[in-house]
Amino acid sequence: MAATHIFDSPPDGVAADWTMPQNWGAFTAEQHATWRTLFDQQSAAITDYACRSFLDGLDILRKLKPGVPDFAELNALLGPATGWEVVAVPGWIPNQPFFEHLANKRFPAANFVRPPEQVAYSEEPDMFHDIFGHIPMLTDPSFSDFLVAYGQAGLRAEKLGASDFLGRLWLYTVEFGLVVEEGELRAFGGGLMSSFAETLCALTSPEPRRIWLDIERVMRTKYHFDQYQQTYFVVAGFEELLRATEETDFASVYRKIAGDTALEPGDAWCDDVAYEGRLPPARPGPANREAAR
Template sequence: MPNDRISPPPGAASDWTIPQNWGAFTREEHATWDTLFARQVSMLRGRATPEFLDGLDRLRLSESGIPDFAELSERLMRATGWQVVAVPGLIPDDVFFDHLANRRFVAGNFIRRPDQLDYLEEPDVFHDVFGHVPLLAHPTFADYMQAYGEGGQRALGLGALERLSRLYWYTVEFGLVRGDDGLKLYGAGIVSSFSESRFALDDPSPNRIGFDLARVMRTRYRIDDFQQSYFVVDSFEALLAATLETDFAPLYDALREQPDLAPDALLPDETVFTRGTQHYAHTHPRP
C-alpha cells in the first residue's frame, strides 16, 4: 500500500525495493507464518473464492515457512508474468502504481510477532503474500491489478487519488464475489484476517451491496475496524471490464459534483444482498 512521497530509506533502491534476504528470517518468524497459514486455510475452505484457493496450490504457498520471493516469483512469472518484490514498508503512491503497472507486487519484508496474530496496523509479509499473491496467479485478476496500477498513474495527474483508493479498498482489500453457492471472499484484507473472514460473510451487521464503479468511489471506508459495507462483484471478468471500459476522467469530474457516501449508506434501487443491522458499528464506536 502507498504513502506520501518521501525518499527511500538507506539500503533501498530508487524504486524502494530491497533484497528479501530470506535467510535472515528466524525459526520463530517462519513458525509464525506456519501458524497463520494453517489457521487461515482451515477457515477459508468453502468460504474463499475457488480462484484464491487454486492460487495457493499453484504457487505452492503451503510449503513450510515464509516464502522465498525468488522462488515464488519464478512460479508466478510462469503463471501470469507477475513477480513479488520486497520493500521496507509503506511506499509512495507513484512508486506503488509503477510497480503494479509493470506487474510487480510489493510485499513488506517483516512478519508480525506471535502476540500480534489477530491484528497488525501495518501490512506484513503474511498479509501481502498470503492475502494478495494467490489471486495474481489468476490471469483476469492479474490483469485487473495491472490496470489498477496504470489507472493510479493517471489518477495522480487528475487529482483523483482518493476516489481511486476507494476502488482498491473495496475490491482488492475487502471485496466479495458471487459464487455458484453464495457469496465468497477474495479481498486480501479479509482472507488474511481470521476474524474478518468470518464477519464479512456471517455477521448480520454489514451491508453487502452489488458492485457499481461510481458508487464504490463515492463511498468512504473504515480503517479502524471491520467494514460497514462490502461490495460484491459478479465475477473478476466483470470487474476487469468495468475498469477497462470506463473513461475515468469524466467519471472523476462527475463525482466531484456528488457528495461522499457514509460507509453504511444504502441507495434506492441498488442491488442489496444483505441489508445490515449495523449493530457491530454501534457497539464498537470509532475511537
C-alpha cells in the same frame, strides 16, 4: 492504527523504485514459526469461504519451503504461471511507485513479519497479508488483468490528483471484495483472506450492507482502517470486474464526484442494488446512465 512502516522517501538500502533485497536469510526462527502458524490457521479456516481462484492459487504458496517465503523461490513458480513477480518493499510506499509496479506486473510485498503477539490481528499490513492475502489471486487471468488495469489507471489518477478516489476502489475490491460463485457468495479480498473473523462478518453477519459493485458508488464511499467494513461490494465474476474497469471513464467519474460530500461507510445511496442471492438486474452502462436517471 499504530503503523510504523510508512515512508515518504526510500530509507537506507531501498532503491529509488522502493524495492529492496529481501535478505531472506535474516528472518529469525521466531518469524518463520509465526508465518507457519498464520498460514496453517488461515488456509484451514477459509476453505469454505474463499473463492475457488484463491483456493487454487494457494497451491503456489504450498509448494514453497515452510516458513517465511523466499521471494526468489516464489518468483520462480509465480513468473511462469502468471507473468508476475513479487518485489520486496519496506512497507507502505507512495502511490506513484505502487501503481508503476502493478502496471508492470510487479506486486509489492512488505518485507517484515508481524510480531507473535499480533498473530490474531496485525496493526498494519505485513508480509503475510501481502503474500497470503493477495498472491493466490494473481493466478486468475481476469483478476490479474484487472490489477494491471488498476495500476495503469492509478498512474493517470496521479496526474489528475484523484488517487484517493481510486484508492477506495482498491480497498472495496482487492482488499474486501466479494464474488458470486456457483450461486454462493465467496470472499476474494486480501484483507478478508488474512482475517478470518472479518471474512465471517462479511459473508454471514446480518449487520453490513452487501451491494453490487458500481464504480462510481465505490469511489464515493469512505472506508474504515481500524474496524470491520460496514459495506461490502459484490462482483458477479472477475471478468465482470475487469469489464467494468475497462469500460468506465474514470476521469469523468472523478470530475462528477469531486465536489460532492463522500458517503460514510455505512450510508445508503440512491443507485444501490442490494445483493439478494441472485444476479442483479441489468444496469445502464457508464455512457448512458445519466440519461437513464
